[in-house]
Amino acid sequence: MYLEASGLRVLVDAGFSCREMEARLAALGVDPAALDLILLSHEHGDHARGAARFARRFGCTVAGTAATLRCLGLSRVSPRPLTVESGRALRVGSWIVTGVAVPHDAADPVAFRLDTPEGSIGYALDLGHAPEPVVRNLEGCQVLIVESNHDPDLLEQGPYPRELKQRLKGPRGHLSNGEAAEFIAGAATRETRNLVLAHLSRTNNRADLALLSAHRALGKQSGSIRMSVAEQGPGNGWIES
Numbered sequence: 488m489y490l491e492a493s494g495l496r497v498l499v500d501a502g503f504s505c506r507e508m509e510a511r512l513a514a515l516g517v518d519p520a521a522l523d524l525i526l527l528s529h530e531h532g533d534h535a536r537g538a539a540r541f542a543r544r545f546g547c548t549v550a551g552t553a554a555t556l557r558c559l560g561l562s563r564v565s566p567r568p569l570t571v572e573s574g575r576a577l578r579v580g581s582w583i584v585t586g587v588a589v590p591h592d593a594a595d596p597v598a599f600r601l602d603t604p605e606g607s608i609g610y611a612l613d614l615g616h617a618p619e620p621v622v623r624n625l626e627g628c629q630v631l632i633v634e635s636n637h638d639p640d641l642l643e644q645g646p647y648p649r650e651l652k653q654r655l656k657g658p659r660g661h662l663s664n665g666e667a668a669e670f671i672a673g674a675a676t677r678e679t680r681n682l683v684l685a686h687l688s689r690t691n692n693r694a695d696l697a698l699l700s701a702h703r704a705l706g707k708q709s710g711s712i713r714m715s716v717a718e719q720g721p722g723n724g725w726i727e728s
């Protein structure tokens with residue numbers, strides 16, 4: 488996810504190859520060399536695959552928890568990485584970056600709350616469930632980007648091996664549409680303008696099911712929130728908030 492606010496250019500997670508990210512940024516009219524920061528939620532390949540190469544190629548600063556940086560061999564890259572500590576605010580330019588520990592089967596995974604002078608962004612992908620502190624930390628963000636990974640019935644009937652199904656459903660796996668909707672309903676306030684449902688499984692979910700679930704949970708509030716689904720294929724283009 489590429490974010491721009493108050494002059495800061497930030498990539499949140501970097502799961503594509505370096506080349507693919509360059510192409511996608513170019514399609515948005517963004518010069519990769521102008522990026523200020525790559526924020527990493529955790530070390531899994533679909534979030535960090537291209538991070539090291541991209542950071543080296545463009546001299547971009549990376550940030551993540553100490554364990555995430557260590558897992559990715561990024562503890563000693565230049566420029567010096569920024570260490571995110573769960574619950575502690577980190578100032579980057581005019582932004583305040585707060586990592587929030589999430590339950591997921593990685594070394595030290597976090598969600599992010601990004602407070603910028605232009606508004607706040609909440610980013611929570613890859614979590615098995617949403618404990619109260621995670622919901623509270625993302626409360627009132629103008630933009631919410633939340634995982635809505637699977638529909639429980641599609642997952643159950645789908646082709647995945649039993650162990651993988653258990654992992655996905657488990658408390659340190661991924662959010663179902665229903666769990667995501669509950670999370671969103673708890674975190675959204677009158678300030679919330681944009682909701683992006685992300686990390687949908689191609690095999691075990693459908694965009695219409697995820698959107699319906701979020702609409703239902705938000706009730707009347709859904710009328711004032713623009714909702715979209717993050718596409719794996721071509722990407723989404725700009726969302727202005």
Ligand SMILES: [Zn+2]
Pocket residue numbers: 529531591593613
């Ligand atoms: Zn993960």
Ligand SMILES: [Zn+2]
Pocket residue numbers: 531533534612613686
């Ligand atoms: Zn993931």
